[in-house]
Amino acid sequence: MPRRGTRRLSPRENDHGRTCLGCRRRRPRGELIRIVRDPGGAACFDLEGSLPGRGAWVCPSRECLAAVTPGALGHVLRAPVRLPPGDARRRELAGALGRRVANLVTIARRMRGVAAGPTGVRAALASGRARLLLLAGDAPADAAAPWTSRAGGIALRRAHDAAALGALLGRGPVTIAAVTVDGLAGALRDAIDRWRAFEAVSCDNDNLPMTIQGARGGTGAAGEEAEAR
């Protein structure tokens, strides 16, 4: 069930490209971040693609995000918009990108589409159900190799650290997990790549723990709240 397929489009929207407010280049909508104006007049990153109203678009890069001016954004959204400056703006989008990843993991869990732990992952690989492997961001650098060698081309991505990944999956620390839902695995992989690219860390060979605002050491409630918005 591809999550992106559930995106509600306003009548004006279609699948043609959108123009990034930062670099002014036209790109496919799926490669851009949607910005809307919330009822209080603040800019809001709409990564679920579900918020109503007019949308503006920006590349998921720090440079393009920094280049957006409140004036240009307000012009596109046809109302004055508050947009945080520099670092705060970057942190806000990084947080939204991380929550998007957390939401997709939570959705996969609810669909019973995640096998967690080495035994479950080995079984998912053996049965051919595994579509994406998630390795804890704080797992040792050499932890990925044994899994990629047996994954037979199935993508592996480092996600959150083991505590946060476990919290999202409703259990204790999880070092390795397999997502078994076809479309969702692709959406999750893309969301992780986008998040990590924005954070300027490589996707599968580094050893930098990734954390999610509100997810570390929590119960996964942050992801669920974000999803329910």
Ligand SMILES: [Zn+2]
């Ligand atoms: Zn751009």
